[in-house]
Amino acid sequence: DSGVTQTPKHLITATGQRVTLRCSPRSGDLSVYWYQQSLDQGLQFLIQYYNGEERAKGNILERFSAQQFPDLHSELNLSSLELGDSALYFCASSVADGAGKDEQFFGPGTRLTVL
Amino acid sequence: GDSVTQMEGPVTLSEEAFLTINCTYTATGYPSLFWYVQYPGEGLQLLLKATKADDKGSNKGFEATYRKETTSFHLEKGSVQVSDSAVYFCALRRRGDKVIFGPGTSLSVIP
Numbered sequence: 001d002s003g004v005t006q007t008p009k010h011l012i013t014a015t016g017q018r019v020t021l022r023c024s025p026r027s028g029d030l031s032v033y034w035y036q037q038s039l040d041q042g043l044q045f046l047i048q049y050y051n052g053e054e055r056a057k058g059n060i061l062e063r064f065s066a067q068q069f070p071d072l073h074s075e076l077n078l079s080s081l082e083l084g085d086s087a088l089y090f091c092a093s094s095v096a097d098g099a100g101k102d103e104q105f106f107g108p109g110t111r112l113t114v115l
Numbered sequence: 116g117d118s119v120t121q122m123e124g125p126v127t128l129s130e131e132a133f134l135t136i137n138c139t140y141t142a143t144g145y146p147s148l149f150w151y152v153q154y155p156g157e158g159l160q161l162l163l164k165a166t167k168a169d170d171k172g173s174n175k176g177f178e179a180t181y182r183k184e185t186t187s188f189h190l191e192k193g194s195v196q197v198s199d200s201a202v203y204f205c206a207l208r209r210r211g212d213k214v215i216f217g218p219g220t221s222l223s224v225i226p
Contacts, residue, residue: 002160058213
């Protein structure tokens with residue numbers, strides 16, 4: 001158990017809908033990272049938040065957004081869902097802002113299925 | 116840009132066989148290198164890491180050595196077990212940057 005929790009574990013929804021994925025980092029970790037794992041794209045970095053502020057952005061679509069709250073949990077919002085958004089979404093956390101070589105700890109993931 | 120290449124899977128081995136999963140990378144500077152493992156139905160777990168050239172990472176019988184001259188970080192284990200069946204991801208991270216993953220190599224170990 002990495003100490004990173006993600007809810008829900010599974011999510012099934014329809015095209016055009018909006019969903020919110022939630023992540024709670026390990027106690028004491030200030031950074032949260034979101035990744036998408038799909039069959040055709042592999043594991044891709046989406047976005048990082050550090051202590052409430054956006055720190056780095058990867059291949060995140062404009063239909064997707066995220067935020068980190070004062071209690072350091074994070075939410076990833078996916079809107080206008082398409083079939084191709086079906087994937088496993090991972091959250092990871094680390095102690096610092098990523099500038100050092102600190103380790104990222106991954107949550108179990110949320111499996112999103114868009115029908 | 117930075118990238119990681121892994122050997123194509125799936126790899127199927129008999130229990131107690133020797134395992135090698137090849138990984139090569141392209142990156143500027145001196146990235147840290149990682150192997151992550153994903154067991155069926157679970158998230159990613161850090162298996163081992165190396166932060167500079169010639170470092171050897173090791174954990175649970177797995178080893179990998181950071182070879183800057185060949186830009187490689189091959190994963191090895193002397194005797195695999197059924198419980199090692201999983202997907203293995205090689206990854207790199209430059210200081211202050213995101214983690215870049217390879218495509219993953221699926222390993223099945225049969226009794």
